[in-house]
Amino acid sequence: MSKKIAVIVGSLRKESYNRKIAEEMIRLSEGKLEMEIVEIADLPLYTEDLDQEPPAAWTTFREQIKGADGLLIISPEYNRTIPGALKNAVDVGSRPYGSSVWPGKPGAVVTSSISSLGGLAANHHIRQAFVFVDVPLMQQPEAYIGNSAEIFTEDGRTLKEDTAKFLTSFIDSFQQWVEKF
Template identity: 45%
Template sequence: MSQYKIAVFVGSLRKHSFNRQLAHALQPLFGRKATLEHVEIGDLPLYDQDFDHDYPAQGKRLKEQVRAADAVLFVTPEYNRSIPGVLKNAIDLGSRPYGDSCFAGKPAAVLGISIGAIGTALAQQHLRNVLAYLDMPVLGQPEVFLQHKDGFFDNQGGFGDAGTTKFLQGYVDRFVALIDRHKA
């Protein structure tokens, strides 16, 4: 198996966000199977249909990065029971103009972490609806709704609990298997 390139969208702009930490902590679990390439979304202009005739450089960069990837990983917080506006804006820019979506057909996975008891369950459900419309095959199981507590991440940026590491390793393995099926 060749090494996959996975474009990673973190739905939080906060430098030390739990979701950014989660995205970085996942990289070692992919081992030699995949590299994670983070997509910058903080500098994107708000999507405007007027762009469809003269796309902004940041939107072109995003599309090129996703097109060069074998799959997409979305790591999202939950804001007001849905996905953050910055993440939705990035998706809108990547999917437009109509007929020129960089996401179509790309295998995807969704997860997130929050201090709340239900993790990011509602944000993930909303995001899955958007990704279904974009024709992205999305990993269905296992679902990952993580609750951040002290000690969730260790001092080296990994996971502070062997059970969490094992669970997330299973998630990563299922995501790689989904990519394998779509690349075959």
């Protein structure tokens, strides 16, 4: 039975390289993992004032995460850290206090950037946030995808062979990681 993976994309831009990477990873994982993007764009900013009557978007998001066997976070780096929408999703999922949807779900992080650094700083900040909410993250292989504007074929959607090969290997390792749990 295939494990269900919630894919969270840290960029909200429709033509985001990270969304395209997520879509390609979903395609590459067919027959291995059941991956689906869980949207975060419509999550109202977390405030404890809304905990008593949470917005429908929070409830839907929390249920989607609860129903997942694992997590794959794919994100850009904004100002050397986590994009605000992704951090908000972490907060929404971890509250109200004592009711976090995150604990024990095995996860992995992929970051990308149009620079050669591949979102290195964001990758480590994302790890820090998810380790705190008790998500055991795959340590190796790491995935920092640099020069993300150049990793797609002429159609702008399909990964070039070397990147597809790397991400297929990453997915294989992630599948093994998820199955340990």
